Every structure is written in structure tokens, then in C-alpha cells.
Amino acid sequence: MIETTLPEPDHISELRRQLRRFVAEKAPRDKRRAWDEAHDWPRDLFGELAALGLCGLTIDEADGGLGQDIVAAVAVIEELSRAGPFLAGPYIHCAFYGGMNISENGSPDQKRRLLPALARGELMFAYGLSEPDVGGDLSSVKTRGRVEGDDLVINGAKRWCTGADWADYIYCLINTAPDAPRREALTFVLIPARAAGVSTSPIEHVNLRYTASCDVHFDDVRIPLDAVVGGPDRLNKAWSMLAGRALDVEKLEVAACTFGFAQAAVEEAWRYAQERVQFGKAIAGHQAVAHRLVTARTRLEACRHMLYHAARLADAGAPCGIETSMAKLFIADTGVEIALACQQVMGAYALSDAYDMDRNVRDLLGMPIVGGSSDMQRNNLAALWRLKA
Numbered sequence: 400m401i402e403t404t405l406p407e408p409d410h411i412s413e414l415r416r417q418l419r420r421f422v423a424e425k426a427p428r429d430k431r432r433a434w435d436e437a438h439d440w441p442r443d444l445f446g447e448l449a450a451l452g453l454c455g456l457t458i459d460e461a462d463g464g465l466g467q468d469i470v471a472a473v474a475v476i477e478e479l480s481r482a483g484p485f486l487a488g489p490y491i492h493c494a495f496y497g498g499m500n501i502s503e504n505g506s507p508d509q510k511r512r513l514l515p516a517l518a519r520g521e522l523m524f525a526y527g528l529s530e531p532d533v534g535g536d537l538s539s540v541k542t543r544g545r546v547e548g549d550d551l552v553i554n555g556a557k558r559w560c561t562g563a564d565w566a567d568y569i570y571c572l573i574n575t576a577p578d579a580p581r582r583e584a585l586t587f588v589l590i591p592a593r594a595a596g597v598s599t600s601p602i603e604h605v606n607l608r609y610t611a612s613c614d615v616h617f618d619d620v621r622i623p624l625d626a627v628v629g630g631p632d633r634l635n636k637a638w639s640m641l642a643g644r645a646l647d648v649e650k651l652e653v654a655a656c657t658f659g660f661a662q663a664a665v666e667e668a669w670r671y672a673q674e675r676v677q678f679g680k681a682i683a684g685h686q687a688v689a690h691r692l693v694t695a696r697t698r699l700e701a702c703r704h705m706l707y708h709a710a711r712l713a714d715a716g717a718p719c720g721i722e723t724s725m726a727k728l729f730i731a732d733t734g735v736e737i738a739l740a741c742q743q744v745m746g747a748y749a750l751s752d753a754y755d756m757d758r759n760v761r762d763l764l765g766m767p768i769v770g771g772s773s774d775m776q777r778n779n780l781a782a783l784w785r786l787k788a
């Protein structure tokens with residue numbers, strides 16, 4: 400098993416040991432395969448994880464959490480992702496989409512009502528950003544919120560809203576001022592996923608199959624203005640939240656998943672190459688195979704440094720927009736290179752259901768797209784570095 404090569408505080412080393420035991424014992428390969436086929440995740444196991452307090456790692460102690468510890472939360476995602484997205488995905492819905500966002504952007508009332516339950520792992524959020532006609536260009540969302548007295552009435556459609564069919568709330572980006580400049584028209588709202596007028600239907604997809612992602616329709620969904628994230632005076636002020644610390648940390652959460660998947664791919668190919676014999680010796684003894692593995696492991700190590708450097712900056716409250724964008728970009732793109740190299744090492748067996756490699760390849764190929772594509776990270780970085788024509 401590949402071990403971390405970075406010095407870490409004792410509590411994170413202990414967390415890793417605990418999670419490795421948990422995953423080895425409770426999420427063996429046959430279960431992972433079954434969850435992947437069923438687009439499902441294990442509620443009972445998640446409950447056991449939550450009982451360890453891990454969902455509170457993005458939430459201050461005063462709000463019912465363990466105290467924000469971004470490095471530890473990233474390590475949790477890394478360790479869980481080594482066994483696929485089946486526990487890491489739900490952890491992100493709770494601790495990051497929920498705990499991180501409400502800690503950063505919630506009103507005092509929302510923090511009081513939501514954070515203790517999020518810290519206990521009892522509330523789940525889904526992210527409603529993408530729409531049928533909106534991917535990277537988030538400021539063009541068309542889902543409309545109309546103010547009527549003390550309420551907002553919401554109409555429109557979200558696409559790829561993962562978890563909308565089981566989450567408690569959809570953390571949803573909507574347009575509340577169609578005549579204003581786009582960046583002054585956006586609002587984040589918390590829509591109860593089972594409110595009257597909300598309907599969901601699943602989308603078939605090959606990656607991140609801990610659940611089916613969803614199309615969501617809002618037909619005259621009525622929510623109080625208090626459901627505006629940050630409170631009613633944050634109406635039309637979501638742009639700063641989209642560009643703020645919660646989003647920086649979100650890039651890390653996607654990067655941590657990618658790093659975990661890539662680590663599992665390298666470990667499986669590494670093991671396989673020492674067991675599979677061709678031309679009278681283990682294929683690891685053929686130089687082309689050894690070189691592929693050594694290059695993949697070296698790239699993996701570079702990913703580790705990018706990820707934890709950015710996570711430590713985020714933890715310290717230092718500006719980290721550049722480092723988190725670089726980490727998301729580099730780890731997602733490098734994850735694809737690692738996936739393809741490891742797939743080659745395992746030959747036909749990388750394409751069979753006898754190993755985890757086919758799933759890790761499927762998951763890794765999607766990571767430069769989800770959570771802000773690699774192209775969008777390059778755009779961010781060019782802007783942050785003021786690169787001009």
C-alpha cells in the first residue's frame with residue numbers, strides 16, 4: 400500500500416489508519432462492484448463513519464463541529480476514494496456541499512439550524528449549479544426566482560444535480576434579477592428537495608456511480624426569503640460566494656477524490672505487474688512496464704504535494720485561489736495520464752470486472768470535466784495571473 404510521504408500531525412496519521420481499517424473491512428471489492436452496478440451507496444456504513452465525527456471537520460466547534468481542519472477533511476476524502484466514490488461522494492455532500500458552504504456563507508440562523516445536524520452526518524445537500532444549457536458559464540443560469548412578498552417562487556431546470564433524489568436540500572444557484580448585469584443577478588438558495596413542485600429523474604452515466612445524477616425541475620416552488628443562503632440581504636449577491644473560499648475548498652475536494660482514485664489505480668497495477676507472468680517473468684521485470692509504473696507513481700507523488708500544499712494554505716486561511724486551481728487542474732489532468740498508464744499495465748484485465756481498474760479509469764476520465772473543467776481552471780489562472788494579450 401502506498402503510504403503518505405509528507406510529514407503529518409499525529410491525529411491525521413491516526414485518522415488514515417482508522418479509515419484504512421474501516422474501508423478494508425467494510426468496503427471489499429465485491430461490495431464496491433455491486434454499488435457501482437446499482438448506482439448506489441451504503442447508508443449504514445456512512446452512518447458508522449459519521450458516528451466517528453468526521454462530518455464535523457469542516458465546521459467550527461462553536462457550531463457543533465470538530466473545528467475546521469481542511470487538511471484532515473481532504474485526507475478523509477483521499478482515504479475513502481481509494482475504495483471508489485461510494486463513501487467519499489456522500490461525505491462530500493454532507494461535509495463540503497453542506498458543512499463547508501453553510502459555515503462560510505450561511506446566515507446565523509441557518510448555521511444554528513443546519514450545522515449541528517450536518518456535523519452529525521444527518522443532513523445531505525445536493526449541488527444545483529449546472530443546467531441543460533449551462534455548464535462552465537455559471538453566471539448564465541436561467542432558473543428563475545421571483546420575489547412575491549416574503550417568498551421566492553422558483554421555476555426552471557437543473558441538470559447533473561447529483562443526490563437530488565435523496566438529499567435534504569438542493570444548494571441551488573438561480574437568477575433573481577433578469578434585468579441586472581449577470582453577476583448582480585445571482586442568488587444561492589436552499590430548496591428542500593421534497594418541496595411541492597420539485598421533481599427529479601435520473602441520468603445514466605458511466606462515472607461516479609455512487610448514485611445516479613439527476614435532472615431536476617422546479618415548477619412554482621415556493622420558499623421563504625429566509626432560504627436565501629446568507630439571509631434575505633444576500634439576494635442577488637451570490638457571485639462573491641461563487642468566487643470565495645468555499646469554492647476554493649471545493650476544488651480541493653474534487654482533487655482529493657481524483658488523488659484517491661489515482662492512488663488505487665497505481666496500487667492495483669503495481670501489484671498486478673508483480674503477479675502476472677509473461678515471457679518467463681513477472682511483467683514488472685519488463686522495462687516498458689516498469690517505466691510506466693514508475694512514471695505513474697512519480698506523477699502521483701507530485702499530485703500529493705500539489706493537493707496538500709493547497710489544503711494547508713486553505714487551512715491557514717491564506718489566499719489560495721491560485722493554488723487550489725493549480726491543484727484541481729494538475730491532479731485531474733495527471734489522473735487521466737495515470738489511469739491510461741495503469742490500464743495499459745493490466746492489459747485485458749483492466750477491462751474486465753475482475754478488478755477495480757475499469758471503474759477507476761471511468762472515474763478518472765471524468766475528473767477534468769466535473770467541478771470546474773481543466774479549461775476553466777486555466778481561464779481562472781490566466782485571469783488571476785493577469786495574463787493579457
Ligand SMILES: Cc1cc2nc3c(=O)[nH]c(=O)nc-3n(C[C@H](O)[C@H](O)[C@H](O)COP(=O)(O)OP(=O)(O)OC[C@H]3O[C@@H](n4cnc5c(N)ncnc54)[C@H](O)[C@@H]3O)c2cc1C
Pocket residue numbers: 525526527528529533534535536558559560561562604606607612765768769770771772773774775778
Ligand atoms: C457524474 C457527474 C456528476 C455531476 N454532478 C454535478 C452536480 O452535483 N451539480 C452540478 O451543478 N453539476 C454537476 N455535474 C456537471 C459538471 O459540473 C459539468 O459537467 C461541468 O461543470 C462542465 O460543464 P459541461 O459538461 O456542461 O461543459 P461545457 O461548459 O459545455 O464545456 C464543454 C467543453 O468546452 C470547454 N469550454 C467551455 N467554455 C470554455 C471556455 N470559456 N474556455 C475554454 N474552454 C471552454 C470545457 O472545458 C469543456 O471541455 C456533474 C457532471 C457529471 C458527469
